Amino acid sequence: MTIDHGVEPAEALRTRIAEVLARARARTAGLTDCVDEADLVAQHSRIMSPLVWDLAHIGNQEELWLVRDVGGREPVRSDIDDLYDAFKHARSNRPALPLLSPAEARGYAGSVRDKVWDVLDRSSLGGRNLERDGFAFGMIAQHEQQHDETMLATHQLRTGAAVLEAPAPPPGAPVPLEVIVPGGEFVMGTSTEPWALDNERPAHRVSVHAFAIDAAPITNEQYLAFIADDGYHRSELWSEAGWAHRVAEGLTAPQFWEHDTDGNWWRRVFGSMRPLAPRQPVVHVCWFEAEAFARWAGKRLPTEAEWEKAARFDPATGRSLRYPWGDDDPTPARANLGQRHLEPAEVGAYRQGVSPTGVHQLIGDVWEWTSSGFDPYPGFAPFPYREYSEVFFGGDYRVLRGGSFGTDEVACRGTFRNWDHPIRRQIFAGFRLARDLTPGETDGPR
Incomplete structure (x- = not known):
């Protein structure tokens, strides 16, 4: 990332963060909206998660780091933290978990993102290491894009008609x-x-x-x-x-x-x-x-x-x-x-x-x-x-x-x-x- 060191570097950085977060979410939506509910909850390979797990996991990581840690806000859904902890459940076992439905996962990720916009507006983008130069926001944008690439690989593994263009x-x-x-x-x-x-x-x-x-x-x-x-x-x-x-x-x-x-x-x-x-x-x-x-x-x-x-x-x-x-x-x-x-x-x-x-x-x-x-x-x-x-x-x-x-x-x-x-x-x-x-x-x- 190239930071603008002009008159308002913090505002230029804030704009950059908003752009990369929005780009990641648009890609996530494209990869999950193009298939039906059955495809979202199915496991297309035992080495991959159901797409709906990735969707809610993206929201959960964003909540943990940006809403709770950086923002100091109350949890949105603390009851699902264990479900979407990648270290607690192997990919092969995730379909058996009581996962959020596609509609619930979309609503959850959207609610988290709404709070993140407010956290971004209020952050100084400086101070402690986690916020300095917007690192935490950049980390979460990278995390979502990494899962988007994983979901793209899941699309390659799924059977059925082509849905991506x-x-x-x-x-x-x-x-x-x-x-x-x-x-x-x-x-x-x-x-x-x-x-x-x-x-x-x-x-x-x-x-x-x-x-x-x-x-x-x-x-x-x-x-x-x-x-x-x-x-x-x-x-x-x-x-x-x-x-x-x-x-x-x-x-x-x-x-x-x-x-x-x-x-x-x-x-x-x-x-x-x-x-x-x-x-x-x-x-x-x-x-x-x-x-x-x-x-x-x-x-x-x-x-x-x-x-x-x-x-x-x-x-x-x-x-x-x-x-x-x-x-x-x-x-x-x-x-x-x-x-x-x-x-x-x-x-x-x-x-x-x-x-x-x-x-x-x-x-x-x-x-x-x-x-x-x-x-x-x-x-x-x-x-x-x-x-x-x-x-x-x-x-x-x-x-x-x-x-x-x-x-x-x-x-x-x-x-x-x-x-x-x-x-x-x-x-x-x-x-x-x-x-x-x-x-x-x-x-x-x-």
């Missing part, structure tokens, strides 16, 4: 195969981005060796070559855990891919079957699939530090930028974000979003798996609650970077960190590859 993304253009990112130190993370979450902090210096990274994410066409070369049936390409998962789940292609008797590949996109677009980034692959592809290609997944250096480091100034293209906020010409489209754009579609080292589409289109586990940065401090990040550190989680076509710009920046289990495929995730340099290689595209 969006224009096609822009066409692509030729890009280099890979670029070389120079070695040395850069500043990773942030200590100045006002709405950055705790796992993005603090800024710290990290040194990486020079490396090559793909100029664009791996495409459907490239992934088809892996399938054609029997990649799903060659155990030597897979880790032991990855092979066990592939066999147990019977994986033979990315999720939602199908092929007909003539050998043509199709992909289900929010209820519609579409021919596979060869130059779009592959999506709905798990970390194990990305790892196997990388081994097949003779490369590897980038580390999280390598990904962030490719996305933020400007060799000409030595600075770490907010985004690949600079410090300005995203625009439709720079990145495929915000559910503006319902699929990734072809590689090379966003010339205005290229990083200083020549890497394309690092923001938007598909979340990108990295090789790194989810761990705290040096000097990490949980804020404002341990359950956002700290309880997830360690384990088998793998970090994803960059956002997808379903990620809103308020929840996506060069430092933003996402994480998930290596088996997850319902998320809008793809990947790009990296490799170590051979002796004598120099900077420049290839």
